[in-house]
Amino acid sequence: MNSLLEFLSLSDPNVRMVVWGTTLLGASAGLVGVFTLLRKRALLGDAVAHSILPGVCLAFLVGHSKAPYVLLLGALVAGWLSLLSIDFLVRRTKLKADSVIGLVLSVFFGLGIWLLTSIQQSGVASQSGLDKFLFGKAASITSQDVSMFGWVVLAVVVILLLFYKGFKVLAFDEDYARAIGMPVRLLEFLLSTITVLSIAVGIQAVGVVLMASLLIAPAAAARFWTDRLSVMLLLAVGMGILAAWAGAFISFTAPSMPTGPWIVLALAALTVFSMLWAPRRGVLGRWLRQWRYARKIALENVKCIEDLVPTGRLDLKRRICRHRRKIRLFK
Amino acid sequence: MPTSAIEVHNLTVSYNQRPVLWDVDFTLPEGKLIAIVGPNGSGKTTLLKSIMGLVPLSGGFARLFDQPLADVRSQVSYVPQRESVDWDFPARVKDVVLMGRYRPQNLLRRLTRLDREVADWALEQVRMKEFAQRQISQLSGGQQQRVFIARSLAQQANLYLMDEPFAGVDAASEKAILELLLQLKDRGKTLLIVHHDLNTVRQYFDWVVLMNTRLVAAGPVEEVFTEANLQAAYGGQLTVLAQVADRVQEGGFPVRKKEVKI
Numbered sequence: 001m002n003s004l005l006e007f008l009s010l011s012d013p014n015v016r017m018v019v020w021g022t023t024l025l026g027a028s029a030g031l032v033g034v035f036t037l038l039r040k041r042a043l044l045g046d047a048v049a050h051s052i053l054p055g056v057c058l059a060f061l062v063g064h065s066k067a068p069y070v071l072l073l074g075a076l077v078a079g080w081l082s083l084l085s086i087d088f089l090v091r092r093t094k095l096k097a098d099s100v101i102g103l104v105l106s107v108f109f110g111l112g113i114w115l116l117t118s119i120q121q122s123g124v125a126s127q128s129g130l131d132k133f134l135f136g137k138a139a140s141i142t143s144q145d146v147s148m149f150g151w152v153v154l155a156v157v158v159i160l161l162l163f164y165k166g167f168k169v170l171a172f173d174e175d176y177a178r179a180i181g182m183p184v185r186l187l188e189f190l191l192s193t194i195t196v197l198s199i200a201v202g203i204q205a206v207g208v209v210l211m212a213s214l215l216i217a218p219a220a221a222a223r224f225w226t227d228r229l230s231v232m233l234l235l236a237v238g239m240g241i242l243a244a245w246a247g248a249f250i251s252f253t254a255p256s257m258p259t260g261p262w263i264v265l266a267l268a269a270l271t272v273f274s275m276l277w278a279p280r281r282g283v284l285g286r287w288l289r290q291w292r293y294a295r296k297i298a299l300e301n302v303k304c305i306e307d308l309v310p311t312g313r314l315d316l317k318r319r320i321c322r323h324r325r326k327i328r329l330f331k
Numbered sequence: 332m333p334t335s336a337i338e339v340h341n342l343t344v345s346y347n348q349r350p351v352l353w354d355v356d357f358t359l360p361e362g363k364l365i366a367i368v369g370p371n372g373s374g375k376t377t378l379l380k381s382i383m384g385l386v387p388l389s390g391g392f393a394r395l396f397d398q399p400l401a402d403v404r405s406q407v408s409y410v411p412q413r414e415s416v417d418w419d420f421p422a423r424v425k426d427v428v429l430m431g432r433y434r435p436q437n438l439l440r441r442l443t444r445l446d447r448e449v450a451d452w453a454l455e456q457v458r459m460k461e462f463a464q465r466q467i468s469q470l471s472g473g474q475q476q477r478v479f480i481a482r483s484l485a486q487q488a489n490l491y492l493m494d495e496p497f498a499g500v501d502a503a504s505e506k507a508i509l510e511l512l513l514q515l516k517d518r519g520k521t522l523l524i525v526h527h528d529l530n531t532v533r534q535y536f537d538w539v540v541l542m543n544t545r546l547v548a549a550g551p552v553e554e555v556f557t558e559a560n561l562q563a564a565y566g567g568q569l570t571v572l573a574q575v576a577d578r579v580q581e582g583g584f585p586v587r588k589k590e591v592k593i
Contacts, residue, residue, distance in 0.1 A: 173416045179409035181435045227466040229421045
């Protein structure tokens, strides 16, 4: 209890950075994840996350610096390149989208691992810490990082608010969006940009491998609770932030526990919880409703049979009573 | 005052070198209810999409009201096939109909009270007002189609291009949709509709575009919807043809009445 209070007071500057950093990451990933999910591009997010690694390494090699903005630029370029190459290959070859995504993901990631390894073996002193992009290292988030995350979240929120209607109609019915003259190319460009941005900052906390879940899980969990896009966006942000705090708290109480993976685990727990318990779309809710119907029908059938039994046949009446009690027990 | 609603010239569309539309050429007048009829895979949907600029053209062009699409976009409404979207999208009926009020010009602005009133009116037209708050995945096929048509009505266009609005809808919805189309026609609107049921073509439509990759014929139903043309469009597909032949052989269709009995 004391540790919870100490954590919530955010008096420790390190804790403060981790909490604010992951909160911002969770929020932006939750927001763009909703559109990734609704446009059925979940795998694409995974591909972009993996493809960012070579961009980060190249930015380091070219810029000789680990400044967050330099690396972010590299990440942005590489993420965009991967999206473009996926788009190009799907359009120009007979390969299906899932094969193309798998291909691009592994080629870019392979390239990234090769670059990372050669940088680490080159003996450049400043390289240490680049590997945090691989598995994420929330504990190393600095105030400089946090201010950059803040700008990213601001950009995501402003773009989403400005173009909300456009993104909505694009996600629901792309042909219609084109037919009414919406600037579909611009909208797709903006949506991809904020997605790549969110992924690029997110991998610093959870790493390349777990990034897809930070993107998809909040949206998937939120979808169970609502049928409205605006509410879904807010819920996804809430889930992202909640998981971020949970992850940060767990690694605060048990310092050997890594923050990023715990954020992902918390998200998984939230998703499973939503899947089971959401009132209308949840598994249990549906089950319960079906059960009630089945029971109602069964009781009604028993009543019908009872009405057919002649008044003298007490033995039959007793059996029917027993049967009815059995059905009632299922309540 | 232009007299042609749609003018299509040498329109050719191909996917991977295989032509889907080949040298299609026709002019359609304003104020008519027009069917596009042809066998499966004959390019009916592609024809609508190419008029709306949704597929790249290999050749030719389409003009609406004697102007390129970009200049008259606000007067044109497109209703895609119902199956082309995921109805499990988090939206209510009202939200989808309001999309009919989206314009490139108001992309960055909020919808106005007028927009909402028009959307309400459109929902009323398709008799779905009490469903306004309903999640769209909880609608029947016919109701989903009516929501799409309400969205189209909310655009308040002069030309409507609809892809299979009667496909897989219940009898009540079919009747409601037909009534709406006739009302729109009476208000001078032009409607171009992809239709699959040969039996109702004469009953519902004024004009017909018969096609099978190439254009077979386009013109008033009485002149164009003939056995010879249907043979040309459906050649070889005997089961359909037999039905059609029966229809044609009944001969001497009654003179079409102005009001279609439903």
